[in-house]
Amino acid sequence: MKVVIVGGGKVSYYLARSIISKGYRVVVINKDEKFCKEMAMKLKALVINGDGSKLAVLAQAELMRDDILVVLTPRDHDNLIIAHLAKKMFGLERIVCLVNDPENVDIFKELGVPNVVNLTSLINQTL
Numbered sequence: 001m002k003v004v005i006v007g008g009g010k011v012s013y014y015l016a017r018s019i020i021s022k023g024y025r026v027v028v029i030n031k032d033e034k035f036c037k038e039m040a041m042k043l044k045a046l047v048i049n050g051d052g053s054k055l056a057v058l059a060q061a062e063l064m065r066d067d068i069l070v071v072l073t074p075r076d077h078d079n080l081i082i083a084h085l086a087k088k089m090f091g092l093e094r095i096v097c098l099v100n101d102p103e104n105v106d107i108f109k110e111l112g113v114p115n116v117v118n119l120t121s122l123i124n125q126t127l
Helices: 010-021 033-042 055-060 076-090 102-110 119-126
Strands: 002-006 025-030 046-049 068-071 094-098 115-117
Parallel strands (some): 002 025
16 A cells, blocks of 8 residues: 655645655655655655646556545645546545635535545634
């Protein structure tokens, strides 16, 4: 089993570092070439420079049914596409998606992404 992280910038770095320290294999997918080079130097992980919403890029991660996908891009529509592709094309069930707009949470859940994280809602819960 491996954890595949798509997008996310600094968050993906810290998450990957933490997951690697627990003994998991990690794959990071990001469109930013400079970021990918930095990640490849800092982490013991496979780093793929590309658009995670493209099937060919996701295929490079060699996703298997028991893998975990964490989607952290800043665009909800991209996150939904990535989650949908992973579920339909690779059979993944364990998918966690960042949903940036709280109004989109129900849409993600209705379309089969049960594990969503919305920072606005999390912060509002503490107020």
